[in-house]
Amino acid sequence: MNNNGNTNAGMGLHSNSQGFDKAFLEQLQDVYDAETQLLTALPKMQQAASSQKLKQIFQQHLQVTERQRQRLEQVFQAIGQPAEAKTCPAMRGLIKEAEEIMQKQGQDPEVLDAALIGAAQKVEHYEIATYGTLRTWAQVLGHQQAITALEATLEEEKQADQLLTSAAEHNINQRAAES
Numbered sequence: 611m612n613n614n615g616n617t618n619a620g621m622g623l624h625s626n627s628q629g630f631d632k633a634f635l636e637q638l639q640d641v642y643d644a645e646t647q648l649l650t651a652l653p654k655m656q657q658a659a660s661s662q663k664l665k666q667i668f669q670q671h672l673q674v675t676e677r678q679r680q681r682l683e684q685v686f687q688a689i690g691q692p693a694e695a696k697t698c699p700a701m702r703g704l705i706k707e708a709e710e711i712m713q714k715q716g717q718d719p720e721v722l723d724a725a726l727i728g729a730a731q732k733v734e735h736y737e738i739a740t741y742g743t744l745r746t747w748a749q750v751l752g753h754q755q756a757i758t759a760l761e762a763t764l765e766e767e768k769q770a771d772q773l774l775t776s777a778a779e780h781n782i783n784q785r786a787a788e789s
């Protein structure tokens with residue numbers, strides 16, 4: 611009776627862990643696509659930005675994003691799966707919002723910068739949520755290498771968010787000084 615119970619519990623855990631492995635893989639494929647989409651959006655945002663500080667942030671984050679994409683390939687490898695992308699509709703929507711901001715004609719450059727910062731922070735917050743989830747799942751599943759890699763990216767996204775916050779403050783201060 612006891613043995614039976616234990617066996618069943620064991621089987622339950624096993625099938626749950628398989629479901630989690632699949633969910634983990636799907637989230638990885640989603641964020642792999644999200645980072646790829648961002649690689650094409652960031653240069654456009656860099657070009658549209660007026661302030662040198664903001665241009666520099668976008669330029670730096672482009673390099674960081676390239677590294678993060680490679681880091682995801684290492685995670686796929688660590689769990690023995692091919693690096694495949696699955697369309698991330700959320701990132702598509704976030705980038706569409708950024709494009710709408712850039713397409714508006716005759717904008718005050720400081721207002722445009724503020725709107726670009728806002729769009730970029732939405733992207734960062736989305737990525738922070740995704741990498742936070744992936745990191746936790748990697749811990750639950752015991753994917754040691756993945757934990758380290760996902761943690762590193764999570765920290766980089768948080769840093770990017772903070773840089774954007776300081777750029778927003780700088781932008782507003784500049785505007786106040788000019789008026």
Ligand SMILES: [Fe+2]
Binds near residue numbers: 645675678737767
């Ligand atoms: Fe990223």
